[in-house]
Amino acid sequence: MDSLIRQIRQRVPMGSLDWNSAIENAFPSLEEQNLLLSEVTKCAKLNPFYAKHIIKNFVEKLERRQRDGDESGLDDALYEKLYELLPSKALDPTATDILGYTMKTSTENCKDDAVVWIRESPRLISGMGTTGMRTWEASLFLSQYLGMVLDGSSEKSGLSEESNRKIFESVRDDFVGKTVLELGCGTGFVGIYMLKRFGSQLKHLIFTDGDTQLIDRMSSNLNLNDLSVDSKKLQVRKLWWGEDDLPMQRVDTIVAADVTYDASVIPDLAEVLDEAMSQDNKVYGRVNVAYIAATIRNEVTIKTWEEYLEMGRQDKIWTWEIIESTKDPVCWKTSLQSTNQLDNIWYPVGVAEIRIYKISRVVERNMTIED
Numbered sequence: 547m548d549s550l551i552r553q554i555r556q557r558v559p560m561g562s563l564d565w566n567s568a569i570e571n572a573f574p575s576l577e578e579q580n581l582l583l584s585e586v587t588k589c590a591k592l593n594p595f596y597a598k599h600i601i602k603n604f605v606e607k608l609e610r611r612q613r614d615g616d617e618s619g620l621d622d623a624l625y626e627k628l629y630e631l632l633p634s635k636a637l638d639p640t641a642t643d644i645l646g647y648t649m650k651t652s653t654e655n656c657k658d659d660a661v662v663w664i665r666e667s668p669r670l671i672s673g674m675g676t677t678g679m680r681t682w683e684a685s686l687f688l689s690q691y692l693g694m695v696l697d698g699s700s701e702k703s704g705l706s707e708e709s710n711r712k713i714f715e716s717v718r719d720d721f722v723g724k725t726v727l728e729l730g731c732g733t734g735f736v737g738i739y740m741l742k743r744f745g746s747q748l749k750h751l752i753f754t755d756g757d758t759q760l761i762d763r764m765s766s767n768l769n770l771n772d773l774s775v776d777s778k779k780l781q782v783r784k785l786w787w788g789e790d791d792l793p794m795q796r797v798d799t800i801v802a803a804d805v806t807y808d809a810s811v812i813p814d815l816a817e818v819l820d821e822a823m824s825q826d827n828k829v830y831g832r833v834n835v836a837y838i839a840a841t842i843r844n845e846v847t848i849k850t851w852e853e854y855l856e857m858g859r860q861d862k863i864w865t866w867e868i869i870e871s872t873k874d875p876v877c878w879k880t881s882l883q884s885t886n887q888l889d890n891i892w893y894p895v896g897v898a899e900i901r902i903y904k905i906s907r908v909v910e911r912n913m914t915i916e917d
């Protein structure tokens with residue numbers, strides 16, 4: 547029951563609420579029913595449709611138990627709430643909700659959870675001129691990967707092959723004590739997770755997106771996570787690839803998720819990476835590495851992306867490799883197919899493959915990594 551209450555509080559996708567195991571052993575006491583009612587009442591303020599779904603499921607499951615002979619009582623207040631919520635309809639796609647994403651990295655220790663709170667339009671694929679009004683699965687996957695590597699649980703749960711260990715070590719080096727810039731941050735999920743969970747390990751984090759509405763919304767998502775735009779640890783700025791300049795400061799590492807969603811945006815994305823890694827800026831130095839999570843929705847789009855990566859490799863600007871994929875995850879023991887989840891990330895079944903590309907700047911012989 548506790549975990550159910552937690553899931554409701556964190557507003558996870560409805561399909562993943564684990565009703566059966568929550569009420570399997572004992573009929574919830576009146577006190578527990580009351581707790582559920584109070585959580586549902588809080589949820590209903592933002593998303594009455596979601597609240598209706600929860601309470602309806604709960605009542606139906608318990609009524610079934612009563613029919614099977616359980617004589618425990620159901621609080622009338624639950625029926626009253628359900629009756630009140632019955633007319634509620636699914637949120638308009640542009641409406642916002644606040645979602646709590648539980649990002650657990652260590653498989654053994656529940657206290658490791660970090661909940662990232664995001665106000666977003668979860669049902670909006672594209673609208674108001676951007677695709678960044680909701681959090682995309684590539685953001686969750688990239689964050690979970692970086693989280694597992696940074697807290698060392700990748701070694702515990704992944705394969706212990708030497709080559710993998712080397713990759714994990716190099717990923718750690720790219721983040722610890724480094725300034726990180728996120729491209730196309732959308733709701734800001736990746737950066738917020740990194741700051742919340744590993745803020746003390748990072749030097750600085752710069753959130754960027756080309757869309758000014760998203761940039762304006764960032765302060766509210768930062769506040770939901772006890773972070774502030776005024777913090778010295780972070781910056782939020784508009785960066786439209788190929789149009790706005792990169793920040794005039796040293797950036798070591800770029801991260802981005804689901805920014806390769808359409809072939810039309812790839813040339814500008816490649817241009818900004820090229821600028822970051824090849825521009826001879828003696829004052830600020832060059833970006834060393836980029837971690838880009840891409841969802842493989844369309845083979846043609848991904849071919850275009852990889853062709854651009856190849857061009858950069860041939861021009862000796864960078865090398866690139868795929869370091870992780872949901873298809874054959876190195877970092878996770880469990881597989882998507884068997885659990886419908888990649889450990890603790892919850893995805894709808896059938897989400898397309900997500901890959902993490904690592905793009906490393908070629909360091910010429912007479913240069914150091916600091917150049």
Ligand SMILES: C[S@@+](CC[C@H](N)C(=O)[O-])C[C@H]1O[C@@H](n2cnc3c(N)ncnc32)[C@H](O)[C@@H]1O
Pocket residue numbers: 676677678679680681682683684685729730731732733734735755756757760785786787802803804805807811814
């Ligand atoms: C599919 S969304 C991904 C958002 C977020 N990274 C996530 O995974 O949830 C793509 C993001 O890239 C941004 N974007 C698209 N084209 C851009 C460009 N040319 N310059 C800067 N940002 C761009 C959009 O505004 C949007 O926020």
